[in-house]
Amino acid sequence: MAGASGLFPRSSRRSWHALSRLERQAAAFSAEASQALGGASWQRDRRRAAFDRYAASSWPGPDEEAWRYSRIDQLDLSRFEPSGSPAPKGALPLLPALAHAFVDRVGERAGLALTIDGRPYEIDLAEEASRSGVQLARASSHPEAAELSGRARASFTAPDSIDATDELAEAFSSDGTVLSVPAGVALSAPIVIVNLLGADHQDTSSGPAFFPRTLVSLGEGSSVTVVELYFSGDGAILVLPVTELEVGPAARLSYSAVQQLGRATWQIGRNWSRAGRDAHLKSFTASLGGHYARTRTDSRLEGRGGSAELLAAYLGDGDQMHDFRTLQEHDAPSTTSDLVFKGAVGGRARAVYTGLIRMRRGARGANAFQTNRNLVLSQGASAYSVPNLDIEENDVRCSHASAVGPIDSEQRFYLQSRGIPAEVAERLILLGYFEELLGRAEPAVRDHIAAAARSRLHALAEVVA
Amino acid sequence: MSLFSIKGLRGGVAGHELLKGVDLELRSGELHAVMGPNGSGKSTLAHVLMGRPGYEATAGSVTIDGVELLGLPVDERARAGLFLGLQYPIEVPGVPVVEALREALVASGRPTISLAEEMEAEATRLGMAPGLVNRPMNVDLSGGEKKRNETLQLAILRPRFAVLDELDSGLDVDALRQVSRRVEEARRDGEPALGVLAITHYRRLLRELRPDAVHVFSEGRIVRSGGPELASELEETGYVAYRNEPGDEGS
Numbered sequence: 001m002a003g004a005s006g007l008f009p010r011s012s013r014r015s016w017h018a019l020s021r022l023e024r025q026a027a028a029f030s031a032e033a034s035q036a037l038g039g040a041s042w043q044r045d046r047r048r049a050a051f052d053r054y055a056a057s058s059w060p061g062p063d064e065e066a067w068r069y070s071r072i073d074q075l076d077l078s079r080f081e082p083s084g085s086p087a088p089k090g091a092l093p094l095l096p097a098l099a100h101a102f103v104d105r106v107g108e109r110a111g112l113a114l115t116i117d118g119r120p121y122e123i124d125l126a127e128e129a130s131r132s133g134v135q136l137a138r139a140s141s142h143p144e145a146a147e148l149s150g151r152a153r154a155s156f157t158a159p160d161s162i163d164a165t166d167e168l169a170e171a172f173s174s175d176g177t178v179l180s181v182p183a184g185v186a187l188s189a190p191i192v193i194v195n196l197l198g199a200d201h202q203d204t205s206s207g208p209a210f211f212p213r214t215l216v217s218l219g220e221g222s223s224v225t226v227v228e229l230y231f232s233g234d235g236a237i238l239v240l241p242v243t244e245l246e247v248g249p250a251a252r253l254s255y256s257a258v259q260q261l262g263r264a265t266w267q268i269g270r271n272w273s274r275a276g277r278d279a280h281l282k283s284f285t286a287s288l289g290g291h292y293a294r295t296r297t298d299s300r301l302e303g304r305g306g307s308a309e310l311l312a313a314y315l316g317d318g319d320q321m322h323d324f325r326t327l328q329e330h331d332a333p334s335t336t337s338d339l340v341f342k343g344a345v346g347g348r349a350r351a352v353y354t355g356l357i358r359m360r361r362g363a364r365g366a367n368a369f370q371t372n373r374n375l376v377l378s379q380g381a382s383a384y385s386v387p388n389l390d391i392e393e394n395d396v397r398c399s400h401a402s403a404v405g406p407i408d409s410e411q412r413f414y415l416q417s418r419g420i421p422a423e424v425a426e427r428l429i430l431l432g433y434f435e436e437l438l439g440r441a442e443p444a445v446r447d448h449i450a451a452a453a454r455s456r457l458h459a460l461a462e463v464v465a
Numbered sequence: 466m467s468l469f470s471i472k473g474l475r476g477g478v479a480g481h482e483l484l485k486g487v488d489l490e491l492r493s494g495e496l497h498a499v500m501g502p503n504g505s506g507k508s509t510l511a512h513v514l515m516g517r518p519g520y521e522a523t524a525g526s527v528t529i530d531g532v533e534l535l536g537l538p539v540d541e542r543a544r545a546g547l548f549l550g551l552q553y554p555i556e557v558p559g560v561p562v563v564e565a566l567r568e569a570l571v572a573s574g575r576p577t578i579s580l581a582e583e584m585e586a587e588a589t590r591l592g593m594a595p596g597l598v599n600r601p602m603n604v605d606l607s608g609g610e611k612k613r614n615e616t617l618q619l620a621i622l623r624p625r626f627a628v629l630d631e632l633d634s635g636l637d638v639d640a641l642r643q644v645s646r647r648v649e650e651a652r653r654d655g656e657p658a659l660g661v662l663a664i665t666h667y668r669r670l671l672r673e674l675r676p677d678a679v680h681v682f683s684e685g686r687i688v689r690s691g692g693p694e695l696a697s698e699l700e701e702t703g704y705v706a707y708r709n710e711p712g713d714e715g716s
Contacts (some may be wrong), residue, residue, distance in 0.1 A: 409518045414555035414602075417515050418618060419543035419569040428568060432559025432601065 028081035029209075031055070034171045037082075042146040043139065043175065050170035057164040066160065069352040069384045070323050071292045075266055080238040082172045083117050083198075083208035098260060099194050102229045105448045110189040110224075111136045111179075116196050118174035118212035118239075126189070133182040134224075136191060139213065142178040148217045149178075152244035152272040156298050156329070158358075165268050169211055169240040176213025176242075179226065183219035183248070190225040190444045197261070201235035204264045209238040216244070218251035218279075225254040227445045230261055232289070237265040245273035247281045249303055254282045256445045260452065261289035263318065269295040277303030277332070284441050286449045287314040287322050287343075288456060294323035301328075301335035301366075310339040313437045313449070315456045316349030316381070326355040328370065330363040330396070339370045342437050344430060346377035346460040354386040357400065361392040370400040375407060375433060377426075377460055430457045467493045467530050467546065469626040469660055474525035476513045477685075482523065483509045485685035491626060494658035496648075498671055498696060501682030502704035507664045508552060510682070511630040515549040516542055529625055544573050546625030548618075552634055554611040557602040562614060565602055566621050580621070587620045592643045608635025616644045619659075620651060626660040627651075633670040645673030668700045683707035 034051045035044065060067045095103070103112070111125040113136055125136045139145040150170075153162075177193055197210045216226055232239060239261065247253045261267055267290050275281045287293050299308045314322040322345075328337040337357075345351045357368040374383035385402040407429055415425035431454065438450050469491040477483035483506045491497050501507050512520040514527055516539045527534045534542045557565070563584060570577045584598045591613045603611050612635060619627055629648070633641050651659040663674055671679075671693070679695040680687045681704075688707055689695070 410555050411557045413516075413518050413539055414551070414557060415560070415565055415568075416539035417517075417543055417549050418565060418622060419540050419572050420565065421540050421572055422538060424568050424572065425540070428560045428564060429557060432557060435559030435601070 025077035026059075027078070029077065029168060029172065033082050037172065037174075039175045040140045040146070043173070046150070047171050047173060050167045054164055054167035054171050057167060059164050064163075065354075066163065066296070066325055068354070069350075070294065071321055075292070077238075079206040079236055080209040083210055095194070096196065096199055096231060099196060099229060099231050102258065102445075102448050103192060103194065106190060106192050106227055106444045108189045109192045110134075110187045111191045113177045113191075113193045114196070115174075115177060115193070115212055117198060117208065118195070118210035120175060120177050123177070129187055132185045134185060134187065135178070135180045137178055139176045139178050139215070142180065144180055144217070145178045145215070148180065148215055148246065149176075149244070152246050152274050155274045155300055155302065156272065156327075161298065165240065166270060169242050169268070169270065172209070172211045172240075173213050173242065174211045176215055178215045178217075179224070180217045181219055181222040181224050181251075184221045185219070186223040187225070190227050190442070193226065193228040195228065195230045195241070197230065197232040197239050197265070198235060198237045199231065199233050201233035201237060203235045205236060207236035207238070209240070212239065212241045214241070214243045216253060216255065217246040218248050218253050220249045221251060222248065223252040225442055225444060227256045227442060228258065230257065230259045232261040232265045234262045235264055237262060239265060239267050239269075241267065241269045243269075243271045245271070245281060245283070247273070247275040247279040249277040249279060251276070252280045254284075254442050256284040256286070256442045258286045258445060258449060258452075259289055259293060261293065263289060263291055263320070265290045265293075267293045267295070269293075271295060271297040273298070273308070274300040274302055275306040275308055278305040279303060280307050280309075282309040282442075283311065284445070285312040286441075286445075286452070287312065288452055290320060290322075292321045292323065294325075296325040298327040299329065299337060300331060301337060302331045304332050305334050306332060307336040308338070309440070310337065311437055311440055312341040312343075313434055313453065314341075314343035314351060315453060315460065316343065316345040316351055317347040317456070317460055319348050321350040321352070323352045324354075326353075326370075327358060328356070328368050329358045329360065330366040330368060331360040333362065333364040334366065335363060336367045337369070340437060340440075341371070342373045342434065343383070344375040344377060344433065344460060345381040345383055348378075348380040350381065351383040353384065353402070354388070355400070356388045356390060357398050359391040359393045359396045359398065363393045364395045366393070366396045368396070368398045370398075372402045374404045375430065376404060377407065427457055430460065467625045467657060467660065468528075469547075469662075470526070470528045471514070472526045474510075474513065474522060474527060476520065476522035476524070477509060478520055483685050484513060487525070487686055489662075489680065489687065491660045491662055493625065493660050494652050495677045496652060496661040496663060496674055497678045497680060498674070498676040499662060499664045499680050499682050499687075500666070500668075500696065500699055502707065503666065505682045505707075506685040507666075507682050508630055509685075511549060511628045511664055514628055515539060515547065540572065543569075543624070548622060548624035548627040550612075550615040550619060550627060550629040550632055552631040554603045554615050556604045558604055560602050561600060562598045562602050562618070566618060569622060583621060584617065587617045590643070591617055591647055592640070593617065609637060609640040612636050612644055613640060616647050620647060623651075623655060623657075624659070625657050626662065628662045628664065630664045631666065632663060633665060633667065641670070641673055645670070648674060668696050671696045681707055
């Protein structure tokens with residue numbers, strides 16, 4: 001079942017030569033390696049089943065819509081192998097300065113989960129939260145994890161919603177971090193999750209693959225803020241993070257992910273979310289690091305009056321690529337989604353955004369907004385922006401706006417006419433461009449993102465000038 | 466005492482020569498009005514002087530105290546002492562007025578320590594809504610608020626010379642009075658005393674500002690110069706005598 005010939009069957013469109021190359025590449029991601037991962041029996045069962053599906057599927061290529069313009073064909077899996085042994089127990093490792101700054105800036109918190117190399121290492125929950133029934137735990141020890149895990153993912157039924165990379169992530173999934181909040185419980189301080197991935201790994205030719213997972217489930221009428229940091233070392237690292245968010249009826253979740261991966265890291269990330277009746281999800285992604293940083297975000301509104309605010313800011317320079325695929329699925333009446341993804345690319349960096357608004361039959365009175373804007377700061381940089389609509393219901397409102405372009409020369413002229421040098425004017429305009437988004441970011445992470453963005457923008461603006 | 470000198474200035478937009486030899490001299494504390502029909506090239510003059518993208522000078526010279534401005538980047542022209550008040554001020558999303566002015570002062574090597582208080586005082590003098598200076602530059606402002614905001618920047622930056630393009634457009638009577646009064650104060654008490662080139666289509670502005678000289682602009686050049694009485698004459702006779710061919714650029 002897991003044999004190499006099954007992994008890339010001959011019926012695949014790929015040539016035999018390509019197949020054998022990919023087979024060799026994926027050798028380290030074997031059934032044996034998958035099964036050697038520990039955890040609860042349900043976790044092992046799911047890995048085994050996912051591995052079978054992975055082995056039976058074909059690896060995606062840039063000819064597929066979901067991977068168009070991506071770097072999937074440059075991803076050399078043979079450089080990576082699944083990270084096996086858990087981090088050694090003992091004294092808490094020294095947090096990188098950046099992770100320290102992140103936690104410091106959050107300030108007061110209701111809980112902290114530290115994961116190392118994709119596995120929860122230390123979890124700490126405030127007593128008050130714990131008493132109210134909130135649980136922040138390893139998936140293997142969380143009583144509801146087996147039931148909750150995979151549920152958001154399974155709510156997306158379109159045939160193209162899963163591919164081999166998702167099955168690979170599932171087949172090698174780590175023992176994730178699970179946060180559950182019972183009905184009616186509101187946490188005023190945020191839950192902080194810090195993911196350190198190969199923090200000391202320096203070798204840029206080959207390295208570990210990590211499979212961190214975060215699951216957040218909110219009961220009816222509950223409310224919580226989750227802020228998450230992804231940090232990796234400077235060496236070659238592959239990370240396939242999976243996030244599942246479930247927002248129960250009338251619950252409110254603010255989820256922020258700050259991605260500050262190393263510049264030789266490949267990320268293929270997946271974010272599944274579903275929101276029920278009158279629920280509200282706010283999701284903010286700051287994508288700053290990585291060599292190739294892909295996040296596919298699937299948001300589903302499945303209860304009347306549910307709403308989602310999907311925000312992302314990204315900055316690329318050097319040879320970075322940020323790759324975003326989004327789905328706003330409306331499957332209930334009077335639902336609202338508002339997506340704003342804004343980025344800037346300089347150097348030889350690339351940005352890809354493709355977004356789909358899907359209005360299911362019955363989503364009467366639904367509203368969907370989608371905005372993607374890209375500032376292209378250098379000749380060598382580029383951005384693709386492709387919005388799409390799929391509408392099965394008449395009584396809906398959809399709007400999308402997409403833009404790719406340089407810094408507005410009129411704005412620069414205006415600031416320069418006040419005596420501001422061109423490079424300073426461009427930095428101001430860049431900061432201003434992100435200000436709208438930062439203003440909507442969760443206060444607990446706003447300062448951190450603003451500081452990180454500001455230091456990057458200095459570099460970007462210098463390249464421009 | 467500073468001197469702003471324009472000599473034989475030619476230029477325009479992408480190969481179209483709209484300025485056909487402009488000569489003008491302006492000293493500190495003076496206010497000259499440039500009046501003319503729509504399409505005469507008045508606004509082009511303002512844009513060429515400041516170096517707006519898309520506009521170019523093809524011949525001539527523009528100096529402040531002997532320093533040639535043509536060929537300099539826009540910000541260096543500004544730091545040499547030139548200010549442009551735009552007819553349609555440009556919105557810069559996410560950039561608060563106070564941040565822009567702070568950077569402008571820093572670039573000129575001037576202190577910023579009392580900037581916030583100075584801006585507050587200027588805003589009050591100009592009748593601006595409180596908090597406006599912390600809002601993004603010109604975003605969601607009414608026409609009148611934008612002109613007040615331009616004038617506030619002028620007051621803070623204290624340039625030697627200001628080219629004010631249709632300062633009165635979009636202003637109601639009260640706003641026009643406040644803005645004009647502030648400009649007159651800068652002329653009288655400014656250090657340095659501000660020299661003003663006020664570009665306007667209507668005489669309305671000149672009831673609030675007191676010009677030392679009036680220049681009639683037509684077809685890309687100054688065709689007549691005189692004292693303040695020329696403005697009154699223009700109001701009676703209109704620009705018919707100076708009308709250029711239709712189909713030229715907008716004002």
